[in-house]
Amino acid sequence: MYRWLDERLDLERFKEKYLTKAFAVHHSYFIGEIALFAFVTLVITGIFLTLNFEPSTRLVKVAGKDLPAAYASVLYIDSLPFGALLRSVHHWSASIMVAAAFLHLLRILISGAYKRPREINWFVGLLLLVMTVGTAFTGYSLPFDAFSATATGIGYGIAGSVPYIGEWLGQVVFGGEFPTYHSIPRVYSLHVLWLPLILMALLAVHMVIMVKQKHTQPAYAKKVAPGRILGVPLMPQQTYMSTILFLLYLAVVFFIAGSYIAHPIEVFGPPTATTPPVKPDWYLTWIYGILLIIPGDLKIHLPFGAVMNSEFIGSMVIPGIVGLVAILLPFLDTRATKMRYMELPTRHPARTAGTFALLAFLITTTMAGWKQELGISAGTFWVIIIGSMIVSYLVVYYGIILIWGRPPKDDPDA
Ligand code: HEM
Incomplete structure (x- = not known):
């Protein structure tokens, strides 16, 4: 055959x-x-x-x-x-x-x-x-x-x-x-x-x-x-x-x-x-979280009357x-x-730290999806989100440099 x-x-x-x-x-x-x-x-x-x-x-x-x-x-x-x-x-x-x-x-x-x-x-x-x-x-x-x-x-x-x-x-x-x-x-x-x-x-x-x-x-x-x-x-x-x-x-x-x-x-x-209290599935909760903490009266006027x-x-x-x-x-x-x-993450501290900052953003905005249950105000959440991104970036960046040293510039495959 x-x-x-x-x-x-x-x-x-x-x-x-x-x-x-x-x-x-x-x-x-x-x-x-x-x-x-x-x-x-x-x-x-x-x-x-x-x-x-x-x-x-x-x-x-x-x-x-x-x-x-x-x-x-x-x-x-x-x-x-x-x-x-x-x-x-x-x-x-x-x-x-x-x-x-x-x-x-x-x-x-x-x-x-x-x-x-x-x-x-x-x-x-x-x-x-x-x-x-x-x-x-x-x-x-x-x-x-x-x-x-x-x-x-x-x-x-x-x-x-x-x-x-x-x-x-x-x-x-x-x-x-x-x-x-x-x-x-x-x-x-x-x-x-x-x-x-x-x-x-x-x-x-x-x-x-x-x-x-x-x-x-x-x-x-x-x-x-x-x-x-x-x-x-x-x-x-x-x-x-x-x-x-x-x-x-x-x-x-x-x-x-x-x-x-x-x-x-x-x-x-x-x-x-009557609508039940519903949250979207976990992978969309970060967007739902942002919607819960963004000021409801925020508006930007566009040409031709659009908003x-x-x-x-x-x-x-x-x-x-x-x-x-x-x-x-x-x-x-x-x-x-x-x-x-x-490439090794430890040889690229800025990129690795940026990845951790992205994760911090996604985790904290997802947490904002539970704003009511957690009893945290929208303003405090914005501070937590921005603060956790900055802190995780700095900790990972300087943590890598402290432990593995500054990356060499001469190895393109590092
Ligand atoms: C949604 C379903 C997806 C499936 C089923 C899929 C599947 C795969 C598989 C089986 C490989 C080879 C094995 C591996 O490197 O893990 C691969 C390689 C790759 N994928 Fe995906 N992928 C998906 C989504 C994505 C996403 C979201 C990205 C990035 C935005 C991406 C970017 C790449 C790249 C750049 C490679 C080549 C990797 C390398 O050569 O090291 N893929 N993908």
């Missing part, structure tokens, strides 16, 4: 050209793979969910009660054999994909892997992260319980606050003022079709660029085989390692998902006129500044030669 196919498709040449490629080995490279496994798991469990989910807010009678069809169909999914487990695996995998993509970004950041020649893959990666969060957010609204309807309503408010195009954006993403009859079908098509397609295309580009440019090498490769590519062949070693990691991933995610069933919609019930209100500034402008710094990074931190080895 193999010979028959080889004669027609020249499989041997393909094997030699691609499957023998040396793959650098380092534990931190597995984080990107975990994001990939989470995506595959999401697609497979998502197919099961679509077979039983009804994307509609029409009312259906269940046990004498009028319930939105989307909500009722999720109750039905939960009642199927392993239905609640698979829905929980889907939900947990979404969280794991976002977390793994972010940790992967941190790895690229502190090892300098965004530099020449990998700038394009850094941009593709940033897009991947935004699209991953977008896909997770659209999935959140679908069960149409009191929790998800409120959280999606916050998203609709944010889309509507964009100057000039807010109303149009609300129409495109939410099918009109949320929740209308069109909202769930619209968000559904984004969640199960358009966003996954975009993710697949971006992932394919990401992988092709990575193979073409060759992966950065861990620092040990320079000592063991200087100037040469060190790694294991894609087939069979790397494939075996990845398969084992995928199986481990499945074992862990099924264990977590079975132990903690995600988003139990019967606890929240169908949407009601940038506090909602837009808190949810788009401030995160947009973080995104802009990320986009500009490969141009601000350049190097003269192509990068082959991962």
